[in-house]
Structures are given as structure tokens and as C-alpha cells.
Amino acid sequence: MCYEDFYRRSIDEPEAFWAEQAKAIHWHKAPARILDYSNPPFRKWFCGGETNLCYNAVDRHLDERGDQIALVVVSTETDTTREISYRELHREVNTFAAVLKSMGVDRGDRVVIYMPNMAEAVFAMLACARLGAVHSVVFGGFASHNLALRIDDAKPKLLICADAGMRGGKVIAYKPLVDAACDEAQSPPPHVLVVSRGLDPQCTLIEGRDVDFATMRSQHEGELVDVQWLESNEPSYLLYTSGTTGKPKGVQRDVGGYAVALALSMWSIYDVRAGQVMFSTSDVGWAVGHSYNVYGPLIAGATSVLYEGLPTSPDPGIWWSICERYGVRTMFSSPTGIRVLKKQDASWLKKHDLSKLQWLFLAGEPLDEPTAHWITDGIGKTVIDNYWQTETGWPVLALMPGLDMKPVKFGSPGLPTPGYKLRVIDDGTGEDVAPGKKGVLVIEPPLPPGCLTTIWNDDARFLSSYFSHFKPLVYSSLDWAIRDEDGYTFILGRTDDVINVAGHRLGTREIEESCATCPSVAEAAVIGVHDELKGQVPVVFATLKQAGHDETPAQAAAHMRQQVVEQLGAVARPARVYVVNALPKTRSGKLLRRSLQALAESRDPGDLSTLDDPGALDEVRRALERGP
Numbered sequence: 001m002c003y004e005d006f007y008r009r010s011i012d013e014p015e016a017f018w019a020e021q022a023k024a025i026h027w028h029k030a031p032a033r034i035l036d037y038s039n040p041p042f043r044k045w046f047c048g049g050e051t052n053l054c055y056n057a058v059d060r061h062l063d064e065r066g067d068q069i070a071l072v073v074v075s076t077e078t079d080t081t082r083e084i085s086y087r088e089l090h091r092e093v094n095t096f097a098a099v100l101k102s103m104g105v106d107r108g109d110r111v112v113i114y115m116p117n118m119a120e121a122v123f124a125m126l127a128c129a130r131l132g133a134v135h136s137v138v139f140g141g142f143a144s145h146n147l148a149l150r151i152d153d154a155k156p157k158l159l160i161c162a163d164a165g166m167r168g169g170k171v172i173a174y175k176p177l178v179d180a181a182c183d184e185a186q187s188p189p190p191h192v193l194v195v196s197r198g199l200d201p202q203c204t205l206i207e208g209r210d211v212d213f214a215t216m217r218s219q220h221e222g223e224l225v226d227v228q229w230l231e232s233n234e235p236s237y238l239l240y241t242s243g244t245t246g247k248p249k250g251v252q253r254d255v256g257g258y259a260v261a262l263a264l265s266m267w268s269i270y271d272v273r274a275g276q277v278m279f280s281t282s283d284v285g286w287a288v289g290h291s292y293n294v295y296g297p298l299i300a301g302a303t304s305v306l307y308e309g310l311p312t313s314p315d316p317g318i319w320w321s322i323c324e325r326y327g328v329r330t331m332f333s334s335p336t337g338i339r340v341l342k343k344q345d346a347s348w349l350k351k352h353d354l355s356k357l358q359w360l361f362l363a364g365e366p367l368d369e370p371t372a373h374w375i376t377d378g379i380g381k382t383v384i385d386n387y388w389q390t391e392t393g394w395p396v397l398a399l400m401p402g403l404d405m406k407p408v409k410f411g412s413p414g415l416p417t418p419g420y421k422l423r424v425i426d427d428g429t430g431e432d433v434a435p436g437k438k439g440v441l442v443i444e445p446p447l448p449p450g451c452l453t454t455i456w457n458d459d460a461r462f463l464s465s466y467f468s469h470f471k472p473l474v475y476s477s478l479d480w481a482i483r484d485e486d487g488y489t490f491i492l493g494r495t496d497d498v499i500n501v502a503g504h505r506l507g508t509r510e511i512e513e514s515c516a517t518c519p520s521v522a523e524a525a526v527i528g529v530h531d532e533l534k535g536q537v538p539v540v541f542a543t544l545k546q547a548g549h550d551e552t553p554a555q556a557a558a559h560m561r562q563q564v565v566e567q568l569g570a571v572a573r574p575a576r577v578y579v580v581n582a583l584p585k586t587r588s589g590k591l592l593r594r595s596l597q598a599l600a601e602s603r604d605p606g607d608l609s610t611l612d613d614p615g616a617l618d619e620v621r622r623a624l625e626r627g628p
């Protein structure tokens, strides 16, 4: 089928369209009503339908593909690989669910999961889903304060953690962080279930509160636990946004709509069907990890590859060696991940047999054209930029290889995916802007299946964060966009990242992209800094590639200025360019422009709870003291 017809139908006849898509999953009880939109902007999909994410991801495949590998977990940190068939997955998830049940976890209870990319993290998520408990996975790299905030928001009955994670060969003990978080939290969980990997010999259990998973597992091994059939709109999980623009929001997801949207996206967008292999480099703690390391591939009956480790260790070819070894068809990563590889020699991209690999999808941040070209040429595969948010749970903009794919336009994540009625509107008037003109990307409600149902325990924040900006009611993505004559959408950056130079509004993305066209530049971050005369001026922070060029930092800075002036005009000329060794990012790999801006304006850098490497901020502080 062609993309246009498919998409058109999803917009013109949404209920008929989604009723058809709903057939892709198992319903214990069929939905009585496809859409209830009686209380805008809240909406309910597949009302009265009863289903279960775990059943769809695991049980449903046992007859046809019980011996097929469901999950591969490769860790270059612990030097281990686990290949788990659907049958084994069923067994492990049931055992895990039996353990949770014995600890009193029940339908609707929240369970915080604080673990790295390891098989038990997936078992724990699916076990919660099986019981109808609401999981809230907190990225294992977050410090105790972040964890405490999320505990207090979710008020969990149980916290499941690993004894430790590893990064770059270094053991990071999790248990002390859990203990500190439980001390700090107002409503700490009554019990903590500790999955020991034997990484932290100092790991101690607190009597009466902590429980050792291995002991529990041996007591419950082989038990079967009934699936809880949930009404389609009951909560399945909570997941926090990355916190790039401020305090993270607790996105609440439903059951049926999410399963249906994922099933659709797996074949139509990611081109992965039962028996095929998908490798997403995400952490299970992010939206991509939830949708495309765990639920999406498993609902589709595919094989999902989960990776714990750096993209450069043991060598920068590790991702491609995994692709070769498991015959990966679709790979999913982020522009940030590719930029890490870009600092290394491009020959690493050529060392492995990638004949099975069809597509590389990248999401999470703007994919600048130089990086897109570098990786496309390097691996000789189609690279597909796709745009979405934690809130949406699956792509909003993409190209769809499952539906005779439209051509790639570098710099654009492509066209709206089914069910997303998108508009680009003027931020003042709320009117649609003409093709080629910049505006805010908004979604006409009702939001399609898969998107958030609300912010956990905070309907008011749901309304004020997304629906309060324009009248009549639309969901604001809070991202700038341009749509061209062919309907391709280009994302220009966040609405709060715009730079206003003497009345000219410049997107951070355009200037960053221009800087990145210098062959020596690995990554550039551009911010607007207060200026007496012009209001704001662009200031650049950039990292350089480690090999493959001979520019000094000063030469690179001059080169960037020259590129920007040539490509965007003198108005966009960076007032200062700082070459640094690292840029501040969130743990999910997004540039923290707001913190850069605060430091450059000698202000407090704000909420740093999601900052990845504090060293990167020190680096920026030193660069500012030194001067450009």
C-alpha cells in the first residue's frame, strides 16, 4: 500500500483505521468503542477492550515461535551474552511475576525499576505488565536525588534494583544510591528487591526491607502467574521526559492504544516483522528503550537486541559487529551516538558484514546533515531520521519503509506517521504558516493511540504543559518546524531555544548545522547570550574530532565563524566560539543548552538533575574564564 492512502485514511476515518490496526494484537475482550473523546483533550482509545502487554509480548508467541530468540543481551561491560528464547522469556517473566506477587504487588501498584541494560530489567518490566502493576523505570545512571524525586511522584509499593551497573569498565554501585534515595524520599517503598550481578561485593541488604532476588527466584522458579486482563485505558507505565527544558514530566501510558500503535509502527515504520532482528542502542530507561527494546519488537514476535556498554569499547566497531553476529535488519540509535563514532576513524564502519542490515533509524535530537552524510556513506545503508517525544511513545515524523518509502531528504525526519494530524502554526496568531515558513509544530487532538494519556497524578500539568498555548485546543510539541512544499517537516529546535539577534529570530539548529559542516568539528552547541546592543548574540561551544583533520582550535573557531556567515549571513555570526573537550548533555544524550546559556550569562545553571557528566560543565566554566 502507498503511504499517502494509508496516512489519509488514518486522518479521514480514524475510528475505522484504528479498529483495523487493533486486530494486530490479542484482545481478551474486544473494545466496545474505538474512541471516546467526550472530555477533550483527554481521550480514550479502544474503550472496554481488555488486553495485556505481557501476553501480547510473550505468551502469544509461544505456539509459533517458542524456540526463536526473543531477547539478546550483549554486555561488553561484563563480557557476557545471553540469548533468551520466547519460551525461556515466558518462564523467567512468570517466575519474576510470582516473586512480585509474593511480595504483595498487585494490579495498579507502582513499581520503580532502577537497573542497567540487563535481562532482568526486561523480565521485571514484563512481570509488572503481567500483573497489571505500573512500572516506572528510572535510568540506572541517575543519582539518588533523581531517584528520590521519582519515588515520591510514583509512591511505589516496591523498588527493584541491581547491585551495580558498569560504565567504561568501572563498577557503579547502585544499592548505596537506592539507600540514599529511600532516605531522602517522603514515601519510600516498603521493600527493595535486589538483583545481584555479583559486581559489588560491598552490597548489603537492610534487614526487613531488602530482599535478595536470587533467593526468591529459587523459591518461585517455574511457577505460572495468570495474566491480569486490563481495560485498554488503565495505566501500563510511567516514564519521565529527559528534562532538557526543565523539571521532567511523568508521562503516563495506557495499555491497548500503546500496544496497537507499537504493532503498527513495527512493520510500517521500522520494517521489522516476526522472526526478524531489531537492535536499538538505547537504554531501557528511555522512551526508545521501552518502545523499541522491549514492547515493540516483542509484540511483533521479533528478536530484540539489548546492549550494555560504550559504543567505542572494546573498539568503535562494536555496534556493527553485533549487527553482523545477529543478522540485524533494523538498527535504531541516536545522532549523539553517531557523533561519538564520528570522532573515531571512519574505517571502523567498514570492518563488518552488514549485508542483512537494511535501515539505520536515528532519533532523539536533530540529525545534522554532515552527520547524516557521514554515516550514510560510511555504512552504505539508508539512514532514517525520525522525530518523536517521550510523550508520544512512537514516531510522529518518519519515513515508512513498510509502505513503499518516500525518498530521504537530508535534514528532515520526513512525513507524518499514521494518526498524527500535524500543523505548523504561527506562535503569535495560531494560524497555519505557509510552506517554508517557521512555526510551532502542533498535533491536532485527539492524540492518536500510543501517546500519553496524562501526566501521572497531574492532569493540570498535562493541560498546562501541552494544551494551554493556543486556541482552539492543540497539543504543542514545543518544537519549531518548517514544512516544505512536499510536506517534509524540518525540526529547527525547541521553542525556548530561539536566539533573537536585533529582532532576527534564529534557530539554534541552523547555526549548529552550519558549524558542523567544518570537517574538524564533531559537535556544536549554539546558544543566545544577552547582549546590550543586539538583545542576544549567538555563542558557540564545539568539540573537535580526534582524528582526520589538522586544524588547531583557533583555526576551527575561525572556520566555524566563516561557515556561519557564508551560509546564514552576517546576522548569525557567532560572537564567540569556544572549543571544549565535552559538551553538557542530559543522560539521554541531549544538549543542555539552557545550562550553557546560564553559565555564559553568569547565572545559576538551574536544574542539573539529569546532567550526564558534571565535568563537561566545569570544562565550559574554564573555557568561559579563559575566553574564546
Ligand code: ATP
Binding pocket: 241, 242, 243, 244, 245, 246, 247, 248, 249, 362, 363, 364, 365, 366, 367, 385, 386, 387, 388, 389, 390, 391, 413, 477, 478, 479, 491, 493, 494, 588, 590
Ligand atoms: P523535556 O521535555 O523534559 O525538556 P526532552 O524534550 O529532551 O525533555 P524527550 O522526550 O526525550 O525529552 O525528547 C523529545 C525532544 O527531542 C523533542 O521534542 C525534540 O526537541 C527532540 N527530538 C527528538 N527527535 C528528534 C529529531 N529526529 N529531530 C529533531 N529533534 C528531535
Ligand code: MG
Binding pocket: 241, 389
Ligand atoms: Mg520535551
